[in-house]
Amino acid sequence: MKLFLDTANVDYVAEIAEWGVLDGVTTNPSLVAKEGKDFKQTVLGMCKHVSCVSAQVTATDAKGMIKQGEEYASWHKHVVVKVPMTTEGLKALKYFRSKGIKTNTTLVFSVSQAILAAKAGANIISPFIGRLDDASEDGMGLIAEIMEAWSNYKFDCEVLVASTRHPRHIVDAARLGAHICTIPYDVFKKLPMHPLTDSGVKKFLEDWEKVKKG
Ligand code: G3P
Numbered sequence: 001m002k003l004f005l006d007t008a009n010v011d012y013v014a015e016i017a018e019w020g021v022l023d024g025v026t027t028n029p030s031l032v033a034k035e036g037k038d039f040k041q042t043v044l045g046m047c048k049h050v051s052c053v054s055a056q057v058t059a060t061d062a063k064g065m066i067k068q069g070e071e072y073a074s075w076h077k078h079v080v081v082k083v084p085m086t087t088e089g090l091k092a093l094k095y096f097r098s099k100g101i102k103t104n105t106t107l108v109f110s111v112s113q114a115i116l117a118a119k120a121g122a123n124i125i126s127p128f129i130g131r132l133d134d135a136s137e138d139g140m141g142l143i144a145e146i147m148e149a150w151s152n153y154k155f156d157c158e159v160l161v162a163s164t165r166h167p168r169h170i171v172d173a174a175r176l177g178a179h180i181c182t183i184p185y186d187v188f189k190k191l192p193m194h195p196l197t198d199s200g201v202k203k204f205l206e207d208w209e210k211v212k213k214g
Contacts, residue, residue, distance in 0.1 A: 001174050004052070004182040006162065008032040010045035012185045017049040019192075024052030026126070026162065026182040028082070028106065040075060047078040054104045054124075056082035062091035073101045080104050080124065085113045090120040097121025104160065114146045118157035124180065130163035139163070140172050147176045167191055 002023035005016050008031035016022045025046045032039055039055070046053045053076070057068040069081035069092065080102040083089040089105065096103045097120070104124040105117035109132060117125045127146060129139025146159055158179035164170060167190050170181045183191075 001178065002052075002158075002180040003170075003188075004050075004054075004160070004180055005188060006031070006164070006182040006184050008035045008037070008042055009185065010037075010042060010049075013046045013049050016185070016188055022050055023180070024050050024054070024080075024182075026054040026082070026104070026160070028054075028056050029058060043072070043079060044076060047076040051078050052080055052102075053078050054080045054082040054106075056106060057084075057092070060084075060086070060088060062088045062095070065089065065092035066095050069096055069101060069103075070099075082106050082126075083122070085109075085117055085125075090116060093117060093120040093122050097123075106162070109142070111142070111145050111149055114159075115149065118155040122157050124158045124160045126160045126162040126182070128163035129161055129169065130165040132163075133165070140169070140176070143173060143176050143178055147178060 003021055004024040004026050005013055005022060006026050008027045013025055043053055043055050055072040057065045059065045059068050065083055072079050072081055081096055082104045083092050085105050085107045093103050102123045104126055105122040106126045108114050108125050108127040114125050127142050129143060132139035132142060143161055160180035160182055161173040161178045162182050164181055164183050164187060166187060170183060173181050
């Protein structure tokens with residue numbers, strides 16, 4: 001399973017990349033606005049640390065998406081063009097696939113959308129589970145349905161679980177065989193934590209002091 005960081009903060013990417021477990025980054029316009037930094041420099045900064053950085057187009061028509069996406073892809077070979085799940089987005093996905101430009105389809109909320117994006121040529125689809133939970137729907141249930149559908153075919157398209165909100169989301173996504181999880185910084189920092197590890201390390205060190213004192 002690949003682990004991505006969901007952020008537009010380059011320092012966070014550098015920090016987690018040092019752990020040796022980070023496979024990629026997803027950004028979106030809201031995350032970029034929150035950081036208030038230059039978009040191109042942000043993406044290039046992240047590309048130094050990971051080999052897959054999603055950069056989202058903001059155009060709403062296929063022609064505009066293609067123009068923006070081609071520019072983003074020209075910045076660095078690690079850039080993946082993020083395209084919204086609309087009918088215009090589908091046209092853009094088809095074009096990007098024909099040109100060998102990698103894509104991630106965002107704002108996926110149903111199995112039918114997932115299938116269309118995969119057929120149009122998306123390399124990655126991003127179902128948003130937290131936002132479905134927020135709407136009293138079953139986000140992880142959608143992942144289960146998509147993975148079941150994927151097991152029937154050979155889609156060249158990875159399922160990225162997005163809008164994760166807590167560590168259990170990552171565990172459940174892994175149990176369902178999802179290919180990628182994108183994780184907010186504060187949730188990522190919780191993943192290595194366990195109180196029994198902390199108390200265990202403390203006890204080992206206390207006992208080792210006794211050995212040293214003889
Ligand atoms: O990057 C897309 C997605 O992960 C957004 O998450 O928390 O805004 O629903 P959230």
